[in-house]
Amino acid sequence: MTGADEGRERELESSGPEADGSGSDGFPIQLVSAGHKVPFSKGLLATTLTATGLPPERAFRVAMDVERGLVAGADREIDVDRLRERVEMVLAAGHEDRYLRRYRLWNRVARNDRPVVLLIGGATGVGKSTIAAKLADRLGVVRIISTDAIREVMRAFFSESLMPAVHYSSYEAGRGVRIPLGSELNPHVVGFMEQVDVINVGVLAIVDRAIEERTSLIVEGVHMVPGMLASTGVRDRMSEALLLQMVVAVSDADLHRSHFLVREQETSGRRAIERYLKGFEEIRNIQDFILERARVEGTLVVDNTNIDETVGMVVDALYDVIEESEGSDGAGDN
Secondary structure, three states: OOHHHHHHHHHHOOOHHHOOOEOOOOOEOEEEEOOEEEEOOHHHHHHHHHHHOOOHHHHHHHHHHHHHHHHHOOOOEEEHHHHHHHHHHHHHHOOOHHHHHHHHHHHHHHHHOOOEEEEEEOOOOOOHHHHHHHHHHHHOOOOEEEHHHHHHHHHHHOOOOOOHHHHOOHHHHHHHOOOOOOOOOOHHHHHHHHHHHHHHHHHHHHHHHHHHHOOOEEEEOOOOOOOOOOOOOHHHHHOOOEEEEEEEEOOOHHHHHHHHHHHHHHOOOOOOHHHHHHOHHHHHHHHHHHHHHHHHHOOEEEEOOOHHHHHHHHHHHHHHHHHHHHOOOOOOOO
């Protein structure tokens, strides 16, 4: 199931007492699909519209306009296709041409049953988890996986003597390197590369399962390094999904350092700032390595100075991927 599919389902879901579309006769307006009926909710419709990148307040206004049109009509039932037509009419009347185009694209993604897979990389402390959560909410994606969670699972199954790479944080991975290195090599970067290689086995299995199930997915973590997911058959498998890989960075070192203070406050000290600041130089070295890989691979890099702007840039990039996958701009198609 794609993120668009999940968004389509949310158009059909009831929100109980919040199901707000009722006709003048007091009876709720029902959405009908495949013989099933559920009450219309402008709140859920507005949430679905944010997948186009439409700001939440404008999405809610569009949903209210759609509701007013439904309430004014005589019919107490409307099927999903007719609802979409009404949404398109309201978007067009409001001169929201960009979002109308995207609304049509997103619905075509649902019909084509292609899952959206976002791979979000970047060094420790740049805001990957926050961005992933906001993107999931915006796009209606219900499955988010952290590569740190994969590392924890591997730690439980493999001892440090057997698989040392997974028993250290990314910026401390040099402590797990067991082979002699020349002076020109940074042991922490080498250890990090070993860690990435091991954890990507789990990442590929999760992505493969998501594609098999047609379920949209966001994978976020420092181990999402451009160019290091390459293996036999991976590129062919990825072609079955709408794939966007990106790297989040914080170019300003002082701003990056301040993120750890915020993280400590938000977790009530469970993620102590001292540990991160002690390894800050290595964290920055790993960011430099990831950015160089992104440059070589031509991967999207976003400098995260503002979360909302970053999320907007990623949504824009995703629609570029969707349009490219269709081989046309999709304008005017229904």
